[in-house]
Amino acid sequence: MSALFELTSLKGSRARTPEEKAARRKEAGRDNLAGYLFLLPWLVGLVVITVGPLVASLYLSFTDYSLIQAPEWTGLENYVRMLEDPRLHNALRVTFIYVVVGTPLQLAVALGIALLLNEGMKGLAFYRSIFYLPSLLGGSVAIALLWRQLFGTDGLVNQLLRLLGVDATIGWVSDPSYALWTIILLHVWTFGSPMVIFLAGLRQIPAMYYEAAAVDGATRWSRFVRITLPLLSPIIFFNLVLQVIGAFQSFTQAFVVSNGTGGPSDSTMFYTLYLYDRGFGNFEMGYAAAMAWLLVVIVGALTAVNFLLSRFWVFYDD
Structure with missing residues (x-):
């Protein structure tokens, strides 16, 4: 052999x-x-x-380009100009408020709905489809137009408040104090995509963990905090990264609700909307390209921070 x-x-x-x-x-x-x-x-x-296009936009960010005339090299002028642009600073502030407030609220609602659907209710496929619809429709022009009507002075929201005895005459989308929060609410309403991912993650958690905890007398809240959240943390991290990136790119809602102006008083002037205004409204394509690269740097930096911080709260069941 x-x-x-x-x-x-x-x-x-x-x-x-x-x-x-x-x-x-x-x-x-x-x-x-x-x-x-x-x-x-x-x-x-x-x-x-x-x-x-990436290489072209990087080159254009160092030029003065109006779409009509040939690009003229200006070096770092566009980037220096961004340091002195108050409307850009306001757009960054509005966008960060939108991301920092809207994303956690959206994920919390998505996780809550996923927990309810994971209880084994009848017609799960139907409810899952219904709750997913807002994610498909939330970024559309039609939904943004509907949202503007709902929160108008004579919209459905004020009519319901009047039925409850509240003398509501607020134009929610025309008042600088409330306009941004109506768009944040629209963002939270589009929870379907992270909800489906959360639901898939919940179904991967072994039932024996909950059974053992129940035998030891753990409450539902204790099981949620000590079992569900740690084992679901990779899914939470995945959704967090995706939703933060997506929130920074939000454009349609603010454009439609404000009629493309970012009003009232620039209260809904998202960074992407201001970029669009500079590039296609004022034909300052070089400046718009520089703004686009600043957004890339911001999103990349925040994503890197999320990955660095994930080692402290994301647990993998190896």
């Missing part, structure tokens, strides 16, 4: 002739060519749709 094994090993390790090596290289080359041909559409899309 050992002799047969040695013979097989010697046969497998026999040095190949130059002709065999050339044939194998030719065959490998054909395989590589086939692979690159299949990858070609993706590579073309990567260069034309992603890498090309």
